Amino acid sequence: xxxxxxxxxxxASIPRFVTPILLAALGGALCERAGVFNIAxxxxxxxxxxxxxxxxxxxGTPYIGALTAMVAGMALGLVFAEFNVRRGGDSxxxxxxxxxxxxxxxxxxxxxxxxxxxxxxxxxxxxxxPIRLPFIEDVPLLGPILSGQxxxxxxxxxSVPFLHVFLARHRLGxxxxxxxxxxxxxxxxxxxxxRVQLLALVACGALCGLGGAQLSIANVNLFVENMSAGRxxxxxxxxxxxxGRPWPLFFIALLFGAVDSLSFRVQGLGLAQQFxxxxxxxxxxxxxxxxxxxxxxxxxxDAS
Amino acid sequence: MxxxxxxxxxxxxxxxxxxxxxxxxxxxxxxxxxxxxxxxALSGFWNGAFGGRRNAYLMATLSRSALIVxxxxxxxxxxxxxxxxxxxxxxxxxxxxxxxxxxxxxPGPPLLVLVVAILAAMLAGALWALLAGVLQLFMGVPLLxxxxxxxxxxxYIASYLVAHPYRDVQSGMVQSHLVPQETWFAYFPGTRLDxxxxxxxxxxxxxxxxxxxxxxxxxxxxNGLSPEFARTVGLPxxxxxxxxxxxxxxxxxxxxxxxVFGIHHRYIDGMLVQPLYAWTGIIAVLLVGMVxxxxxxxxxxxxxxxxxAAGMERAAGVPKEIALVVQAVIILFVASRVSGAxxxxxxxxxxxx
Numbered sequence: 001x002x003x004x005x006x007x008x009x010x011x012a013s014i015p016r017f018v019t020p021i022l023l024a025a026l027g028g029a030l031c032e033r034a035g036v037f038n039i040a041x042x043x044x045x046x047x048x049x050x051x052x053x054x055x056x057x058x059x060g061t062p063y064i065g066a067l068t069a070m071v072a073g074m075a076l077g078l079v080f081a082e083f084n085v086r087r088g089g090d091s092x093x094x095x096x097x098x099x100x101x102x103x104x105x106x107x108x109x110x111x112x113x114x115x116x117x118x119x120x121x122x123x124x125x126x127x128x129x130p131i132r133l134p135f136i137e138d139v140p141l142l143g144p145i146l147s148g149q150x151x152x153x154x155x156x157x158x159s160v161p162f163l164h165v166f167l168a169r170h171r172l173g174x175x176x177x178x179x180x181x182x183x184x185x186x187x188x189x190x191x192x193x194x195r196v197q198l199l200a201l202v203a204c205g206a207l208c209g210l211g212g213a214q215l216s217i218a219n220v221n222l223f224v225e226n227m228s229a230g231r232x233x234x235x236x237x238x239x240x241x242x243x244g245r246p247w248p249l250f251f252i253a254l255l256f257g258a259v260d261s262l263s264f265r266v267q268g269l270g271l272a273q274q275f276x277x278x279x280x281x282x283x284x285x286x287x288x289x290x291x292x293x294x295x296x297x298x299x300x301x302d303a304s
Numbered sequence: 305m306x307x308x309x310x311x312x313x314x315x316x317x318x319x320x321x322x323x324x325x326x327x328x329x330x331x332x333x334x335x336x337x338x339x340x341x342x343x344x345a346l347s348g349f350w351n352g353a354f355g356g357r358r359n360a361y362l363m364a365t366l367s368r369s370a371l372i373v374x375x376x377x378x379x380x381x382x383x384x385x386x387x388x389x390x391x392x393x394x395x396x397x398x399x400x401x402x403x404x405x406x407x408x409x410x411p412g413p414p415l416l417v418l419v420v421a422i423l424a425a426m427l428a429g430a431l432w433a434l435l436a437g438v439l440q441l442f443m444g445v446p447l448l449x450x451x452x453x454x455x456x457x458x459x460y461i462a463s464y465l466v467a468h469p470y471r472d473v474q475s476g477m478v479q480s481h482l483v484p485q486e487t488w489f490a491y492f493p494g495t496r497l498d499x500x501x502x503x504x505x506x507x508x509x510x511x512x513x514x515x516x517x518x519x520x521x522x523x524x525x526x527n528g529l530s531p532e533f534a535r536t537v538g539l540p541x542x543x544x545x546x547x548x549x550x551x552x553x554x555x556x557x558x559x560x561x562x563x564v565f566g567i568h569h570r571y572i573d574g575m576l577v578q579p580l581y582a583w584t585g586i587i588a589v590l591l592v593g594m595v596x597x598x599x600x601x602x603x604x605x606x607x608x609x610x611x612x613a614a615g616m617e618r619a620a621g622v623p624k625e626i627a628l629v630v631q632a633v634i635i636l637f638v639a640s641r642v643s644g645a646x647x648x649x650x651x652x653x654x655x656x657x
Contacts, residue, residue, distance in 0.1 A: 039448070079636070089639030092388065092448075093590050097635040100583060104628025111623035112338045230456055237449050274464035281456040285445065292444025 010265055012144040016219050017264070018257030019153045020045060020228075023211030024235035025249050026159050027073075027204030032244035033167060034200035035180035035193070040080060040095035041239075042232025043102030044205055048073045048212020050106040053125055053223040054113070062128045066152065066213040073209025076102070077201040085197045099232075107225055121222030128152070128218040150218035152210050159207065164246040176200050208232075231260075234284050241291055252287070259283040323637045330633050331626075338622055345620035352615010353608040363497040365604070365611040367567065370501035373603030374559035375585025377504075377511045378552045380599050383589055384515060385548040386528030391436050391451030392556050393582035394458040398432040399425035399557025401462040403564045404571035405470060407483035414486030421487070422561045429557020430550040432458060437549040441542055463573045478573035489566040500566030507555050508600050514551075515596040524548050556582070580628070584610070587635045606631060 024041040031038035048069040055068025076098065084094040107117075114120045128150040137147030167173040175196045178186040183193035215231075216223050234256050242248035263279035335345050354362045375392050382389035403425035410417050436451035463478065472481040489498040514521040524544050527534040535541050560576060568575055576582075588606050592598035613627035 083636045083640055087640030089636070093639040094636065096390070096583070096586060096590070097632045097639060100580075100587065100628055101632035101636070103580070104625055104630075104632055107625040108334070108623050108629055111625060230453075233449070233452055237453070240446070240449065272464050272468060274460040274467065278457040278460040281453045285439070285450065285453050288445045288449070289439070289443045296444065 007265075009144075010261065011141075012148065013264070014254075014258050014261045015145060015149045015153045016214070017260035018253055019150070019156050019214040019218070020211040020231050021235050021238065021256050021260070022156045022250065022253035023152065023159070023214070024208045024232050025238040025253050026156070026163055026246065027207035027211075028235055028239035029163070029242070029244035029246060029249055030176065030200045030207075031197075031204050032239050033180045034176045034197045035183065036080075036084065036197050036201060037091040038080065038095060038201065038204060039092065039236050040098035040102075040232075041204075041208060041235045042228050042230070043095075043099035044073050044076055044208030045212045045215065045228040045232045045235075046102045046106055046226065047076050048209035049216035049227050050109065050212070050223050051209065052213035052215075052217045053120065054109075056126045056217045057122060057124050060124065060126050062126045062151075062213075062217050065126065065217045066128075066210055069209035069213040070206040071209070073205030073207070073212070074202045075205070077203075077205030078198070080205075081198040081201045085194050085201070103226060106223075110223065110225065117225075119222055119224040125217060125221045127221040128213075150214060152214040152218055155210060156214075160246050160250045167246065172196075172199070230281060234280060237284050237288060241288065255287065256280060256284060319641065323641065327630070327633055327637060331630060334626055334629065335620075335622060340616075340620040340622045345616045345622055348616045348619020348622075349612040350615075352618065353612030355615075358494070360496065361611060361615060363495050365608050366501055367497055368611055369604040369607035370504045370566070371559055371563055371581050372584050372588060372607045373600045374504045374507055374562065375556060375581050376588040376599050376603040377507050377585075378555035378559070379582075379586050380589045380594060380596060381511060381514070381524075381548055381555070382552040384528050384594050384596075385524035385544065386531060387437075387545060387548060387552075388448040389433060389436065389451045389549060389552055390448060390586060391433065391454050392552070392585060393577060394451070394455040395429040395432045395553040395556035396560045396563075396576050396582055397455075397458050397462050398553075399429040399560025400564050400576050401458075401465065401560070401571050402428035402557070403561035404480045404483060405465070407487050407564070408470065408481045408570075414484055417484065418487045418565065421483075421565075422558060425557040425561035425564075426554040427557065429555070429560065430553040433549040433553025433556070434546060437546045441545060459577055462571065466571050466573055472570070480571040482570045483564065485569075487565060488569055489562075498566035500562035503558060503562055507558065511555070511599075512596050520544075520547070579610075584631065587631060590635055591638055 024045050027044065028038055028041050051072035052062075052065040052069035054065075056062050056065025059065065059068075079101075080094060080098055083089045083097075084091050110120055111117055114122075130148040131151060131154065133147040137143045139146070165173075167177060175186060175191055176199075178189075178191075179193040179196040179200070186193045186196065212228070215227055235253070238249055238252040238256065241252055260280045263276040266279075267273055267276050332342065335342050352361050353365050356362060356364070375396060378395070379389065379392050403421045406421040406424045407417055410420060432454065433451070436447055436454050439445040439450040439454075440447040466480045467478045470480050472479055489500050491498055515525070523534070523539050524547075526537075527539060527541055527544055531541065534544075559581070563576060563581075564571060584606050585603065588603040589599055591602045591605075609631055610624075610627045613622070613624040613630070616622045616626070617624040
């Protein structure tokens with residue numbers, strides 16, 4: 001077990017698993033801070049994964065693939081905003097509908113466009129190739145993690161400090177927080193909270209779309225029905241746990257991604273695949289319990 | 305006076321008309337995208353949902369609605385009590401798995417095996433739902449995410465059990481052995497519809513009586529409408545929560561048993577997950593804003609959408625996955641017209657994080 005974790009190729013595989021969770025969670029964080037309870041990250045990721053394959057297949061470059069994924073995610077964000085923000089539909093109901101819509105659209109167009117069911121793989125799907133960072137790749141320990149990863153990973157990594165500063169300092173970031181914490185004040189300032197929420201949802205769609213692209217054209221070069229496989233829900237948990245703060249979110253996503261990666265690795269130990277497959281969800285539950293227990297203890301400590 | 309009423313009727317009907325037109329336009333756009341002949345697609349839909357030789361497809365719709373309505377009833381009891389139990393899928397899988405394993409492994413007279421298997425399935429579903437309740441009440445895991453996350457472990461446990469220890473190796477598929485043929489649900493005379501739908505009917509009768517006329521049902525509804533009020537007047541909120549979840553889970557578990565004894569006659573990996581029965585049940589409840597008497601109707605409606613889509617695929621080559629899109633679109637449009645009031649109680653309920 002220990003050798004497995006110490007194995008440098010294990011460390012190098014972590015970013016592959018962290019990226020989709022982190023990007024989806026950052027998108028969810030924007031919504032959370034803007035006062036939109038978006039638990040449809042699973043659907044956003046799925047649509048992103050499909051659109052990425054679509055774009056990469058027809059254009060022949062992964063960049064167009066990622067762009068397609070982001071645009072598709074943004075469109076889904078608009079749909080969410082139309083029904084939740086503008087028409088006032090309940091956010092849980094809208095989220096459940098969006099998740100189903102994503103499952104439906106991806107399977108429908110998988111058959112309508114590529115004429116396959118279940119999975120689509122084709123050599124024409126252009127995937128991201130690893131980016132090697134000179135000098136950094138020679139750093140022991142961190143080198144193999146930071147270098148040789150895909151573009152979405154680096155963008156995800158940069159998004160964390162960016163969003164931190166954005167939410168803390170930037171005018172729009174402040175407006176997003178105001179939309180979540182005190183929409184009346186925002187309205188009094190002459191800004192429509194609904195418009196801010198719409199922007200947050202569109203940005204969330206872009207981030208999730210990129211996360212989906214990581215799943216389908218960076219980790220592998222194919223689309224499988226329902227390939228987000230619960231990662232969007234894990235991202236939802238990460239958002240709830242951190243109340244949408246970027247840095248804590250980063251560490252939670254790192255933890256969940258590492259477990260995801262580990263579960264992939266221990267398959268080699270002869271453990272049945274079903275048990276390794278359930279590890280990320282059990283780990284998520286354990287983290288939820290542990291954090292709530294820790295918070296309760298701290299609250300008790302404060303009171304006495 | 306008459307004119308006033310007509311105006312009012314127009315005003316309230318108009319948004320629904322627009323909703324209908326929007327949904328029709330989206331369906332039309334999807335049909336045109338795949339280049340399907342619209343007339344044939346629509347008649348194929350109708351035939352697939354309600355027609356067929358000797359009503360065979362109508363029977364298929366009824367058979368499917370036995371499962372969807374069952375899941376909808378399960379979810380309804382939780383939702384009305386303000387509990388966002390979206391783990392119906394896990395409870396369903398737990399029930400189906402246990403039903404199949406008990407029937408395969410237990411010796412004895414078939415009727416006894418059948419009764420024990422169904423009861424065991426209900427118990428399994430109830431326990432899986434209770435687990436989510438315990439996680440919320442005693443470990444601070446919000447039910448919404450706790451119940452959902454629990455869907456995955458049971459899915460993989462079931463998959464493991466029918467892939468390794470209890471696999472029907474000769475079949476070459478990831479599935480359990482067939483349950484004894486004597487335990488299979490009978491078909492209604494002259495049809496291919498099994499009696500599983502009777503179980504759903506009993507569950508529906510129970511759920512309606514429970515929701516409308518029992519003290520317990522009333523108390524849980526109060527808890528759903530206003531947890532603070534329920535607590536203030538001294539209702540045992542925790543106990544009500546756990547009891548409601550157990551009830552929901554038991555119904556979901558029973559639905560799993562119906563699928564085993566009525567349709568598949570064994571547990572096949574993914575057979576309860578892939579058709580999205582649980583999620584369809586959830587949206588069936590949301591479509592009618594949790595009004596109990598309307599839930600069976602809306603469950604039947606969604607079953608018809610799904611079998612109708614299969615008919616559309618046969619008749620006009622439209623991928624049957626269009627059903628999912630249509631269902632989601634309907635819910636999106638209806639969500640803003642029928643208030644579900646789910647999120648409102650998230651803030652002041654036990655859904656703290």
